Amino acid sequence: MPSKKALVRRPGPRLAEGLVTHIERERVDLGRAVEQWEAYTEALRGHGWETVEVDPADDCPDSVFVEDTVVMYRNVALIARSGAASRRAETTGVEEAVDALGCSVNRIREPGTLDGGDVLKINDTVYVGRGGRTDAAGIQQLRATFEPLGARVVAVPVSKVLHLKSAVTALPDGTVLGHLPNLDAPSLFPRFLPVPEESGAHVVLLGGDRLLLAASAPRTAELFADLGYAPVPVDIGEFEKLEGCVTCLSVRLRDLYA
Numbered sequence: 001m002p003s004k005k006a007l008v009r010r011p012g013p014r015l016a017e018g019l020v021t022h023i024e025r026e027r028v029d030l031g032r033a034v035e036q037w038e039a040y041t042e043a044l045r046g047h048g049w050e051t052v053e054v055d056p057a058d059d060c061p062d063s064v065f066v067e068d069t070v071v072m073y074r075n076v077a078l079i080a081r082s083g084a085a086s087r088r089a090e091t092t093g094v095e096e097a098v099d100a101l102g103c104s105v106n107r108i109r110e111p112g113t114l115d116g117g118d119v120l121k122i123n124d125t126v127y128v129g130r131g132g133r134t135d136a137a138g139i140q141q142l143r144a145t146f147e148p149l150g151a152r153v154v155a156v157p158v159s160k161v162l163h164l165k166s167a168v169t170a171l172p173d174g175t176v177l178g179h180l181p182n183l184d185a186p187s188l189f190p191r192f193l194p195v196p197e198e199s200g201a202h203v204v205l206l207g208g209d210r211l212l213l214a215a216s217a218p219r220t221a222e223l224f225a226d227l228g229y230a231p232v233p234v235d236i237g238e239f240e241k242l243e244g245c246v247t248c249l250s251v252r253l254r255d256l257y258a
Contacts, residue, residue, distance in 0.1 A: 003256040004207070006044050007097055008249065009054040009066040011037050017061040018242040019084055021132065021162055026241040033238035037064065040234050040249055047206040047232065049252075052101070055093040062087055064239070067248040068115040068133075068163075069094040072103070073126065073146045074255045080116050081108035083133035087115075094251075101256060106145050114138030117163030117248050122174045126151045127188075129164025157184040162243045169203050169247060171211070171229070177201050195220045202245035204252065206232060212246050 016028040041051050057063035062084075069091045071078045077098040079091050099105055108114045118129035119142070126146055128139050143153040161167045161182045168178040168189070176189040179198045186192050195201055200220025204212035211224055212232045221231035236246060 002254045004049045005101065005253040005256065006049045006051050007054055007066055007070075007094065007251040007253065008037075008041050008044075008051050009063055009093070010034070010056055011064040012056060012058040012060065014058065014061040015064060015238075015242070018065075019062055019086070020241075020243055022160070023241075023243060028238050028241050030238075033064075036234070036236050036238055037249065040236060040246070043212060043232060043234050044204075044206070044250065047210055047212075049206070051250075052097060054097045057090050057093055060087065060090045062242070063090045065117070065242075065244055065248040066090075066094060067165075067251050068117045070098060070251055071114070071116045071119045071142065072098075072251060072253055072255070073121065073151055074149060075103055075257050076145065076149060077103040077105050078114075078142060078145050079105060079107040080114050081110065081112060081138065082115050083113040083135065083138075084115075098253075101253065103253075103256070108138055108141050112137035112141045114142060115163055116251070117165050118158065120165055120168060120170065120176075122170050122176070124151050126153045127156050127164060127168075128153060129156050129158035129167075131158030131163070133163065134158075154188065156188055159184055163248075165202065165247050166243065166245065168201055171203070172205055172209070177203065195223065199240065199245060202247050204246050204250070214240065214246055216240060 115133035118134040167182040197217040199214040200217035215233040
C-alpha cells in the first residue's frame with residue numbers, strides 16, 4: 001500500500017523576513033500565518049495523511065517551505081542545496097527526519113544547486129526547472145541519482161517565477177496545470193490544461209479525486225469541480241506574500257517501504 005506521510009515544519013519567528021524575488025514585499029502577519037499553517041496541516045490529516053513535523057529552524061525565515069529542502073523518488077531522498085545560500089541551513093532537520101523514516105539519503109554536492117520546489121514528478125517522469133535556484137550541475141546530480149532507479153528526467157527552463165512548481169503542478173491523470181503567463185515552455189508537457197488564476201496552478205493530490213488548492217483560486221476550483229474533482233480550498237494568503245503555495249508547505253512521501 002502507498003504510504004501517506006507528509007513532512008511539515010512550523011513557521012518560525014522570522015517568517016516575515018523570508019526571501020521574495022518576483023513580487024513586491026508585503027507585511028506578513030505571523031500570528032495569522034501560524035493559524036493558516038495549522039489549518040493546512042489539519043486539511044492533510046483530515047484526508048488521511050500522517051503529518052511528520054520536522055524540528056524547527058527558527059533562524060531560517062523560509063524554513064516553513066519545507067518542500068525546497070528535499071526531493072523524494074520512491075524511497076530515496078535527495079537533500080537539496082539551495083541556490084539561495086541563506087536557505088542551506090534548513091536541510092539539517094529534514095535530513096534527520098527522512099533518515100528516521102528509513103529513506104536512503106543522497107545529497108546535492110557543491111557546486112551544484114537545487115531547490116525541491118523546482119521538481120515536479122509525474123509517475124516516473126521527473127521535470128526539473130532550471131532557474132534562479134537550480135543550476136545545470138544540480139540537474140546533472142539529480143539525474144545521476146534518480147535515472148538508475150527508473151526515472152526519466154526532463155529539464156524545463158524557468159525564468160518568470162521562483163520555482164517550476166510556482167508555474168505548474170499536475171492532476172491525478174498526469175495532466176499538467178499552469179497559468180500561461182508564468183510558463184516559459186508549455187509545449188514540453190504532453191498534456192497541458194491552462195488555469196485562469198496564478199494560484200490555481202498549484203495542487204496537492206490528497207488521494208482519489210481530492211485536490212488541495214489555495215482559496216485564492218475560486219475560478220480554478222470551479223473548473224476542477226466541473227472536471228469531476230473535489231477541490232479542497234485552504235487559505236494560505238500570508239505564505240503567498242512570500243511566493244509560497246500549497247505544494248511547498250509539505251513534502252508528501254507516498255512510496256516509503258513498509
